[in-house]
Amino acid sequence: MYDLAILWDWIAFSVRWLHVVTAMAWIGASFYFIALDLMLKPNRALPDGAHGEEWEVHGGGFYHTVKYMVAPARMPEHLTWHKWQSYTTWLSGAALLMIVYWVGGELFLLDPTKAELSLWQGILISGGSLTIGWLIYDWLCKSRLSEQPTLLMLLLFVMLVVMSWGYNQIFTGRAALLHLGAFTATIMTANVFFQIMPNQRIVVADLKAGRTPDAKYGKIAKVRSTHNNYLTLPVVFLMLSNHYPLAFATEYSWIIASLIFLTGVTIRHYFNTMHRTGSGPHWTWGVTVLLMFVIAWLSTARPSETWEEAEARPLTAQEERLAALPSFGDAYDSVVGNCSMCHAREPVWGNMQWAPKGVYLETPGDVARHADQIYVQAGLSHAMPPPNAIQMDPEARRTIIAWVQEARATR
Numbered sequence: 001m002y003d004l005a006i007l008w009d010w011i012a013f014s015v016r017w018l019h020v021v022t023a024m025a026w027i028g029a030s031f032y033f034i035a036l037d038l039m040l041k042p043n044r045a046l047p048d049g050a051h052g053e054e055w056e057v058h059g060g061g062f063y064h065t066v067k068y069m070v071a072p073a074r075m076p077e078h079l080t081w082h083k084w085q086s087y088t089t090w091l092s093g094a095a096l097l098m099i100v101y102w103v104g105g106e107l108f109l110l111d112p113t114k115a116e117l118s119l120w121q122g123i124l125i126s127g128g129s130l131t132i133g134w135l136i137y138d139w140l141c142k143s144r145l146s147e148q149p150t151l152l153m154l155l156l157f158v159m160l161v162v163m164s165w166g167y168n169q170i171f172t173g174r175a176a177l178l179h180l181g182a183f184t185a186t187i188m189t190a191n192v193f194f195q196i197m198p199n200q201r202i203v204v205a206d207l208k209a210g211r212t213p214d215a216k217y218g219k220i221a222k223v224r225s226t227h228n229n230y231l232t233l234p235v236v237f238l239m240l241s242n243h244y245p246l247a248f249a250t251e252y253s254w255i256i257a258s259l260i261f262l263t264g265v266t267i268r269h270y271f272n273t274m275h276r277t278g279s280g281p282h283w284t285w286g287v288t289v290l291l292m293f294v295i296a297w298l299s300t301a302r303p304s305e306t307w308e309e310a311e312a313r314p315l316t317a318q319e320e321r322l323a324a325l326p327s328f329g330d331a332y333d334s335v336v337g338n339c340s341m342c343h344a345r346e347p348v349w350g351n352m353q354w355a356p357k358g359v360y361l362e363t364p365g366d367v368a369r370h371a372d373q374i375y376v377q378a379g380l381s382h383a384m385p386p387p388n389a390i391q392m393d394p395e396a397r398r399t400i401i402a403w404v405q406e407a408r409a410t411r
Contacts, residue, residue, distance in 0.1 A: 005372050005404075006380065012099050019092035023239075026085035027232055033082070034229045038275035040067055049073060070215045075207040083197055090189035093239075097182055101126060101175055106318070107369055111172040113313075125170060126179060130186045133163065137187050138194070141223065149223065156227070160184065160261055164254040173248035174241075174358055180257050181238030184231050191224035229272070234264040245354035246299040256295050263288050300353070307345050311363050319368040322407050328368075331403035334396035335367050335374060338385050349389065375404040 040052030051069040055062065101109045105119045109126065117125075137156065145152045163183055167176035199217035206213040237260045241247040247256055266284040274280035315323060322328060342349045343361035359373070360366045367374065377384040378392065379400040385392055 003380070005376055008099075008103075009376055012096065015092055015096045015099060019089065019096055022085055022088040022092060023236075026089045027236070029082050029085055030225075030228060030232060034225070034272065035275040036065060037067065038272055047073070070218055071203050071207050071213045075204065079204070081197075081200075083192060086189050086192040090185060093182060093185060097126070097178070101178065106316070109171055109175045111170075111175075114168075115170045117170065122171070126175075129163070129167075129179070130183055133159070133183045134187055134190045138190070141195075146223065149226075153227070153230070157261060161254075161258045164257045168254040172358075173245075173250070173253045177238050177241040177248045177253060177257050181235050181241075184235050184238070188228045188231055188235070191228055195224045196221040230265055230268050231261075232264070233267055234261045237264075243357060245356070245358040246296075249354055249358035250299050251301040252298040256298055259291050259295050259298075263291050266291070307362055310345070310360065310366065313365060315365045315368065319365050322368040322371055322403075323364045325403060325406050325410070327399065327403040327406045328364075330399040332364060332367050334392075334399045335361050335378070338390055338392045338396060339374075339378065342385070342389070371404055371407065374400055379404065 036054060039054050041054065042052050043050075046053060046066060049068050049070065049072060051067045053064065053066045055064055057063070102123050105122055110117055110119065110122045136159065140152060140155055145155065160180070160183075164176070164180050167179050167183075170176075171179060199221045202217050203213040234257075237247075238257060241257075247253065250256070266288045270280040270282075270284040323332075339361045341347065342352060343355045343359050343366075345355070345360055345362065347353070347355055355361075359370060361370065361374070379397050382392075382397075
């Protein structure tokens with residue numbers, strides 16, 4: 001029988017690969033069109049209704065792009081829609097969230113030291129918060145605040161800070177930052193699906209019917225597209241954060257995430273201004289560097305749970321079952337002897353400040369909780385520990401395999 005842990009890992013890897021590839025396509029298209037829009041130059045020789053043009057060179061050829069502020073006089077025979085990059089990115093991201101944080105919820109989603117929740121309650125909060133976030137944001141955009149874009153952006157930032165704090169009160173640090181990224185990405189994709197694309201379809205329908213399109217539809221789409229532009233870089237950071245405990249495994253991770261949204265504004269403001277005028281405001285880089293220094297300083301906070309507290313914390317029923325198996329003692333010794341120098345609440349390896357990926361392997365509960373990951377990383381494969389750190393004896397790996405296989409045989 002094919003090992004389910006291996007199959008599940010490859011499914012997760014494949015979905016993550018799809019997610020990254022489609023995200024690159026979406027971000028690339030988004031950044032290109034924002035830059036193109038800002039670089040457009042007027043020309044009296046342009047057709048009626050044309051707002052500006054831009055000449056570009058790439059790949060050995062020249063490209064001449066003309067933008068119509070509302071729409072051209074007639075509908076072109078061929079029209080390319082840029083939408084599937086966004087949809088596929090969100091769908092693959094949602095699938096990955098379900099694989100990692102719903103199926104693996106007891107390990108990666110829930111933190112019993114923060115909130116006593118059942119898995120179904122955590123999943124309900126996970127999925128429900130994404131929907132509610134979009135509804136609140138969409139309501140704000142459709143209110144009178146739409147005439148005050150700066151105030152609208154400030155309120156969006158406040159909402160993101162509140163969500164960052166709220167997620168951190170319930171989920172693990174890793175899941176909290178990932179969900180904040182998913183929360184933001186949901187707003188971005190919903191902007192495309194519910195606002196940008198429908199408004200563009202109205203314009204196209206008017207052209208086909210011989211009507212003059214209303215400029216308000218393009219204005220609405222432009223506002224949502226601008227929001228997406230400023231939110232993109234923070235989302236990328238949050239999606240990468242699960243690899244860096246310095247970002248998610250601190251007491252102030254919710255503040256770190258909030259400050260990252262400000263860096264997204266400063267960085268994009270520089271490039272947007274540069275595309276529009278040819279020269280960006282250099283002060284934005286100083287502000288960005290200062291924010292990153294503050295983030296680095298905040299990341300030095302130690303984990304709130306000490307080894308003694310972790311040792312005293314009661315094991316779950318699943319952890320008790322795994323720890324009670326006859327083969328657990330040898331497997332536990334193998335893990336502690338080869339892994340805990342790095343995977344500790346206070347690592348002793350070199351200048352390491354945090355356990356890799358925030359995974360602790362010190363107490364019996366720690367080891368039982370991460371059984372499947374240990375099995376794949378240090379049992380079936382030689383991914384861990386790094387060979388330049390310690391040479392793990394083959395027999396030690398066999399004890400881990402034997403323990404997990406015994407657990408599955410007695411399930």
